[in-house]
Amino acid sequence: xxxxxxxxxxxxxxxxxxxxxxxxxxxxxxxxxxxxxxxxxxxxxxxxxxxxxxxxxxxxxxxxxxxxxxxxxxxxxxxxxxxxxxxxxxxxxxxxxxxxxxxxxxxxxxxxxxxx
Amino acid sequence: xxxxxxxxxxxxxxxxxxxxxxxxxxxxxxxxxxxxxxxxxxxxxxxxxxxxxxxxxxxxxxxxxxxxxxxxxxxxxxxxxxxxxxxxxxxxxxxxxxxxxxxxxxxxxxxxxx
Numbered sequence: 050x051x052x053x054x055x056x057x058x059x060x061x062x063x064x065x066x067x068x069x070x071x072x073x074x075x076x077x078x079x080x081x082x083x084x085x086x087x088x089x090x091x092x093x094x095x096x097x098x099x100x101x102x103x104x105x106x107x108x109x110x111x112x113x114x115x116x117x118x119x120x121x122x123x124x125x126x127x128x129x130x131x132x133x134x135x136x137x138x139x140x141x142x143x144x145x146x147x148x149x150x151x152x153x154x155x156x157x158x159x160x161x162x163x164x165x
Numbered sequence: 166x167x168x169x170x171x172x173x174x175x176x177x178x179x180x181x182x183x184x185x186x187x188x189x190x191x192x193x194x195x196x197x198x199x200x201x202x203x204x205x206x207x208x209x210x211x212x213x214x215x216x217x218x219x220x221x222x223x224x225x226x227x228x229x230x231x232x233x234x235x236x237x238x239x240x241x242x243x244x245x246x247x248x249x250x251x252x253x254x255x256x257x258x259x260x261x262x263x264x265x266x267x268x269x270x271x272x273x274x275x276x277x278x279x
Contacts, residue, residue, distance in 0.1 A: 053208070080265060082265045082266070089271075089272075090271055090272070091169075091171075091255050091257075091269030091270050091271050091272050092209070092255070092267075092269050093269070094266045094267060094268070097265050097266065105263070105265070105266050107266065139208060139209065141208075141209075141265065143265055153211050153214065154209075154211070154265055154267070156201075156208035156209040156210070157208050158206070158207055158208045159208055
């Protein structure tokens with residue numbers, strides 16, 4: 050186990066609804082990244098939070114937003130859900146950001162979102 | 166921008182046989198390279214990484230990968246697989262400035278048969 054926990058593990062929403070996914074990072078890790086893994090594909094970077102600020106974003110629209118809290122846990126919010134948002138959402142924590150990062154990420158088991 | 170291509174989506178292999186998973190990348194700048202493994206119903210785990218130095222890197226469970234800059238490849242090999250190696254394997258790259266923004270390939274599913 051990596052020490053990264055995500056909730057909920059599974060959820061079903063309908064088109065147009067909003068969803069919040071939660072992540073607790075591994076103890077001592079101050080950086081959290083979120084990835085979307087569609088069925089049969091590799092994970093795609095959504096964004097990263099470091100010291101409660103977003104400091105990197107992938108090619109995702111603004112309806113994907115996030116937060117990081119003082120205890121380094123994080124939330125991913127998705128508004129106006131679309132069918133294509135159905136995927137496994139992975140949270141990953143690490144102990145460094147930017148050039149200091151060696152790229153070793155510790156992933157949670159993910160939240161599987163189904164949009165009907 | 167970087168991209169990663171894993172040429173094989175599925176690789177069936179018999180137990181104790183060797184396996185090679187191919188990974189090619191494209192990037193206009195120097196990159197770090199990674200292999201992650203995803204066991205069924207689990208998150209991804211780092212298998213091995215190349216940051217600098219020796220182009221041959223090894224993991225603790227017998228996998229190795231070789232960075233080939235001229236061929237922009239980072240193929241993963243294991244000389245003898247076990248049933249427990251059944252999993253999906255992802256190759257990933259990042260630039261030095263990209264922090265934790267990894268670009269992943271589409272994955273290769275390895276099915277080890279007895």
